[in-house]
Each structure stands twice: as structure tokens, then as C-alpha cells.
Amino acid sequence: MALFATSINIQVGSAGMMPLGQAQFFGLGAYAFSLLCLKGGLSLPLGFFGGLAISVVVIAIIGYLCLRGDSLTFALLHLAFNILLVTVAEKWIYFTGGDQGLTGVPRPGVFSGTFGFYCFVLLVVLVCYLIIAMVLRSPFGKVTHGLRENEERIRFLGIDSKRFQFTLFVFSSLFTAVAGMLFAMLQRGVFDTYMGLILSAEGLMMCLIGGMSSFLGPSLGAAIVVIVSTVASTYINQWQGLLGLIIIVCVLGFRGGILGSGKDAVG
Amino acid sequence: MILEARKLSASYGASQILFGIDFVLDRGETACILGRNGVGKTTTMKTVMGLLKPRDGSILFNGTDIGGMEPYAINRLGIAYVPQGRHIFSDLTTRENLVMAARRRRDSAIEWTIHRVHELFPILKARENSKGSALSGGEQQMLSIARALMQNPKLLLMDEIFEGLAPIVIHEIMGVVSRLKETGISILISEQSVKFAREIGGTCYILEKGQVVYTGKTPELPEDVIVKYLGT
Numbered sequence: 376m377a378l379f380a381t382s383i384n385i386q387v388g389s390a391g392m393m394p395l396g397q398a399q400f401f402g403l404g405a406y407a408f409s410l411l412c413l414k415g416g417l418s419l420p421l422g423f424f425g426g427l428a429i430s431v432v433v434i435a436i437i438g439y440l441c442l443r444g445d446s447l448t449f450a451l452l453h454l455a456f457n458i459l460l461v462t463v464a465e466k467w468i469y470f471t472g473g474d475q476g477l478t479g480v481p482r483p484g485v486f487s488g489t490f491g492f493y494c495f496v497l498l499v500v501l502v503c504y505l506i507i508a509m510v511l512r513s514p515f516g517k518v519t520h521g522l523r524e525n526e527e528r529i530r531f532l533g534i535d536s537k538r539f540q541f542t543l544f545v546f547s548s549l550f551t552a553v554a555g556m557l558f559a560m561l562q563r564g565v566f567d568t569y570m571g572l573i574l575s576a577e578g579l580m581m582c583l584i585g586g587m588s589s590f591l592g593p594s595l596g597a598a599i600v601v602i603v604s605t606v607a608s609t610y611i612n613q614w615q616g617l618l619g620l621i622i623i624v625c626v627l628g629f630r631g632g633i634l635g636s637g638k639d640a641v642g
Numbered sequence: 643m644i645l646e647a648r649k650l651s652a653s654y655g656a657s658q659i660l661f662g663i664d665f666v667l668d669r670g671e672t673a674c675i676l677g678r679n680g681v682g683k684t685t686t687m688k689t690v691m692g693l694l695k696p697r698d699g700s701i702l703f704n705g706t707d708i709g710g711m712e713p714y715a716i717n718r719l720g721i722a723y724v725p726q727g728r729h730i731f732s733d734l735t736t737r738e739n740l741v742m743a744a745r746r747r748r749d750s751a752i753e754w755t756i757h758r759v760h761e762l763f764p765i766l767k768a769r770e771n772s773k774g775s776a777l778s779g780g781e782q783q784m785l786s787i788a789r790a791l792m793q794n795p796k797l798l799l800m801d802e803i804f805e806g807l808a809p810i811v812i813h814e815i816m817g818v819v820s821r822l823k824e825t826g827i828s829i830l831i832s833e834q835s836v837k838f839a840r841e842i843g844g845t846c847y848i849l850e851k852g853q854v855v856y857t858g859k860t861p862e863l864p865e866d867v868i869v870k871y872l873g874t
Contacts, residue, residue: 517742521731528729531691532743533717533793 376601378500378554380581380593381507385547387579388587389511391523392540393450396457397551397578399437402464402570404430404552405559406471409480414470419481423556430552431545438544442537457575464567476566480559496557503550508590510546519543580618584625644669644797644828645690649699650709652682652689659685661852662699667797667830672823672844674860675832678872681849683832684726687801690830691723692716703797718745722795726802726832728786732775736766736785739774743789754791762818763788780811787818798822800831804838816841836868848872 379401386392408426411417417425441452464471471477486495510516521529522536522543529536559565568574577600585596603618645667652660659682667673675683688694690701692713701709708716717723730739740756760767763784769777777785783803790798800819804812819842822829833839839846839860846860848871856867 514741517734517738520733521742524731524733525729527693527713528725528731530713531693531717531723531725532789533714533745535712535714 376554376558376581376597377594378503378557379551379578380585380597381504381590382547382550382554383578384582384587384593385507385511385519385550386543387582388589388592389516389519389523390540390543391446392544393446393453394544394575395450395454395579396572396575397453397548398572398574399457399460399570400430400434400548400551401555401558401574401578402565402567403433403460404555405565405569406464406477406555407552408556409477409559409565410470412481413477413479419483422481426556427549427552431549434545434548434552435541438541438548442540442544454572454575457570457572461567461570461572464570471565471567474567476564478564480563480565482560482563492561496561499553499557503553504590507550511590580622584622643667644704645830646702647686647690647699648702650686650689650696650701651698652685652694653697654685654694658697659852660689660697663847663849663852663854665847665854665857667828667845669828670826672829672831672842674839674842674844674846675830675849676834676836676839676846676860676872677832677849678834682852683834683849684801685852686849687723687725687799687830687832690716690799691721717793720796722790722793722798724786724790724798724800724803726805728779728782730774730777730782730785730789733773735771735773736777737770739785739789740766740792743792745793754794756792759788759791762791762821780807780814783807783811783815784818787815791822795827797828797830800829802832802834804833804835812838834872836863836872839863 383394383397386394404426407429408422411425412419412422415422437456441449441456444452465473482492483495486492511519518529518534518539522539526536529539555569558569581596581600582593583596584599585594586592599621600618603621607617643666647663647665649662649664650660651658651662663686665673665675675686677683685694689696692708692711692715696709699709700707703716703719703721706719708719731742734742737756740759744756746753765781766784766788769781774782774785787800787803803815807815816838819829831842833842840863843860846858846863847854848856848867850871855871
């Protein structure tokens with residue numbers, strides 16, 4: 376979930392884009408990987424890279440269409456495609472299992488135990504974080520900050536802002552897909568809720584709570600959301616209300632999120 | 643000639659600002675678009691830079707019609723823009739603003755690097771790690787000019803670069819413009835002040851209500867023309 380939130384924040388915190396339906400790629404990665412392994416009979420590594428390849432094609436098509444207009448059009452089209460993909464996941468029962476989903480998703484052989492799998496996920500996520508951090512610190516990353524501030528300025532500096540946004544979109548969404556694959560392995564299954572609008576909204580909330588201007592802010596936000604929704608729900612019936620309260624406190628009390636307080640807020 | 647506007651017209655929606663203006667800029671020369679507020683100086687700059695599409699007429703850069711081209715494509719042809727209001731990236735440091743704009747150009751007589759830009763504007767070296775938002779107005783203006791130079795342009799568009807600056811900063815930037823002229827770069831500058839325009843020199847085109855009403859050598863502007871169109 377931390378990787379999911381961090382991947383969203385590449386667009387939101389760095390470039391000022393608003394992907395309202397990012398869970399579609401979380402679910403896309405999970406489904407592509409699971410289908411290749413379970414129905415395609417591929418090994419886990421081949422399923423992983425095959426899933427990435429399928430994801431990048433779908434991400435590129437959706438990204439191209441979403442970026443045709445302005446920022447509002449992008450946000451709404453992004454949400455619309457999320458709804459479309461969720462509907463496909465729910466209705467294409469032959470492939471996706473509908474709301475029953477697919478079970479039996481494999482884990483890496485030597486890391487299949489609880490602790491072993493935790494180490495595997497930690498390793499993959501750390502590698503992803505390293506790649507993301509390196510890119511955001513590079514000149515490419517500096518242009519994303521410029522894009523967040525003013526797109527016109529970027530354009531008269533010789534940068535095709537639309538092409539740049541597209542590259543950023545594909546880059547960030549690939550990590551969302553990786554997060555989905557890891558989650559499918561964790562749950563040993565994939566379900567249509569992995570693409571759900573609620574998960575898309577939760578991803579944005581994680582960034583908001585933890586801090587969009589901090590690299591680790593979304594990870595902290597993810598931890599808070601997951602703890603509240605899994606642990607607190609055991610003790611409190613109204614755990615969703617508690618989550619809502621936390622969001623209100625963070626938005627009003629921590630300008631820029633918990634880790635973003637004291638730093639320049641986004642925008 | 644490096645830049646030529648022929649019967650150039652431009653508008654913001656239904657509101658037409660430029661009504662068929664003509665001007666030329668020879669390679670290595672300086673030209674000034676002079677006029678009061680609201681006559682169309684910034685509109686002219688934006689139209690050349692592609693931030694505004696021409697309504698009619700044409701704008702040629704090295705013989706290529708750039709009217710209707712995207713700003714990033716025009717920039718890559720060799721035109722760099724120093725906009726009115728500076729428009730540096732306030733969230734990036736001085737150095738990051740420069741590095742982001744850097745572009746090498748093999749056909750330039752002089753290559754602008756960070757080192758050379760720091761020689762021109764020593765304050766930018768001193769404020770290298772300061773965020774753009776922490777710079778003073780004068781420092782931001784210098785950064786805006788330096789950023790444009792980092793693109794190694796053939797033509798520099800400078801839109802009211804002295805606006806709102808202290809006299810001592812204006813004097814420093816004026817010195818920079820003189821040094822830039824000596825490098826052989828072509829400069830198109832827009833300005834309200836006759837005094838500053840005279841110091842910059844070159845050819846001037848006086849705009850009035852979106853039309854060119856006078857063309858001549860800037861240092862030789864007749865007093866009656868100045869009074870009639872510029873009010874000073």
C-alpha cells in the first residue's frame with residue numbers, strides 16, 4: 376500500500392496531476408500477473424514481467440487518451456476509465472472470476488512463508504523507492520516540479536509538457552501495477568475490489584494524510600490508513616468514521632500532511 | 643534577417659490586440675518594441691514565442707514560418723524568452739532553474755554554460771542554493787535572463803525586463819544587455835521607457851493601439867514622436 380500511495384504521489388505531489396482512479400492500475404497489475412500465472416501457466420518471474428508488459432500497454436493507451444485535454448479533463452477521464460475497468464473486472468467472469476475473483480496466486484518459492492514474504496516485499500519496495508527517488512532527484516524530476524508550478528513556463532523552455540506528463544504517467548502507474556502484483560501475492564488472490572473507486576480514493580487520502588511534499592509522506596499515510604482499517608476495525612464498529620476524522624484533523628491541523636508540515640506545501 | 647513579422651495580427655479571443663504589424667530584425671542586431679501600456683508589446687512577444695497563435699499574417703524565424711507552432715518547438719529552433727514578470731520556478735533553487743533550461747547548441751559562436759552565466763551574474767553563484775521564491779525581484783530578473791541564455795539561443799526575446807526594479811539593478815542589467823549585444827546574439831526587447839530604449843539602442847518600432855506608427859533608430863527618436871506616442 377505504501378508503494379501504491381508513493382506511486383500516486385509521483386503524479387500528485389511532484390507534478391500536480393490528479394489521478395482520481397489510480398486503483399485501476401493496481402488491479403490491472405494484479406489481474407495481469409495472476410491470469411498469466413494461473414490461466415497462462417507461466418512461472419512467477421515470467422508472470423511478473425509479462426504482467427508489467429501488459430500493464431504498460433494498457434497504461435499507455437489510457438494515459439494517451441486522458442492527457443488529450445486539460446487537467447480537469449485528465450482527472451475526470453482517469454476516473455471514467457477506472458469505472459470502465461472495474462466494470463470489466465466485475466462482468467468478464469470467465470477471465471476475472473467476477474466478484475468471486477481468482478485464488479491460488481503464487482508467491483516466490485523461498486519467500487512463501489509470512490516472514491519470508493514480508494522480506495521479499497520489503498526488498499522489492501525498497502528497490503522501487505530507490506528508482507523513484509533517483510528519478511525525482513534527476514533533471515527529469517526537476518521538470519516535474521516545474522510542471523506542477525506552471526505548465527506554460529515549461530513549454531517556452533522547450534519541453535513538450537504533454538509528452539512529459541505522459542512519460543511521468545506511465546512511469547508512476549507501472550509502480551502502481553507492481554504494488555498490485557505484490558498485493559495479489561500477499562492475499563494469494565485477486566478481486567474486483569483491487570480496482571475499486573474506494574481504493575482509488577484511499578490512495579489519494581494516504582498522500583493527503585502523510586504529506587504530498589515529502590517522499591515518505593504517502594508511506595506514512597498508507598500505514599495510518601491500513602492500521603485504522605484493519606486494526607481499529609477490530610475494536611471499533613465505526614472505524615470508517617475514525618478514518619474520516621483523521622483526514623479532517625490532518626487537513627486542518629497539518630498543512631501539507633503530517634510529514635509535509637513545515638515544508639513548502641504543494642501548489 | 644533572423645526575424646520578420648508580416649501583417650501580423652493577434653487577439654485574445656474576440657478582443658483583437660495586434661492589427662497587421664510589420665517588423666524585421668537582422669542577425670546580430672537589436673530591435674525594440676516601444677509603447678505605452680496596453681498597446682500590444684507583450685502580445686507581440688507572446689505571438690513570436692507561440693504562446694498566442696496569430697490571427698492573421700506571418701512570423702518568420704530564419705525563413706521558417708513559426709506562426710502556429712508550439713512554444714517548445716519554437717524554443718528548440720533557437721528562440722529564448724525572458725517573460726514579463728520573470729516567471730522563474732519559485733520551488734526550485736537558482737541552480738536547478740538554470741540546469742533545467744540548459745541546452746547545448748553546436749552552431750553557437752559562444753556557448754553559455756553555468757560557469758559563464760555565473761561570470762555574467764555573480765549574485766546567481768552566491769545564491770546558487772536559494773529557492774527561487776527567496777530571491778529579490780532583481781535577482782529573479784537576472785535568473786530569468788540567465789535561464790534564457792542557458793538555452794544558447796540565436797534570438798533572445800526580452801519583455802519589459804526593467805519593470806519594477808531598483809535603479810542600481812537596472813544599471814547592472816543594462817550593462818548585461820550591452821555585453822550580450824557584443825556577443826552577436828539577436829535581441830528583440832519590449833519597453834515602455836524611452837530612456838532605457840535609447841541606452842539599449844538598435845532599431846525601434848513604436849506601437850500604438852496594436853499598429854506600428856513609427857520606425858527608426860532608437861537613439862535618434864525625434865522629440866515630437868516621443869511626445870505624441872509615448873507621452874514623455
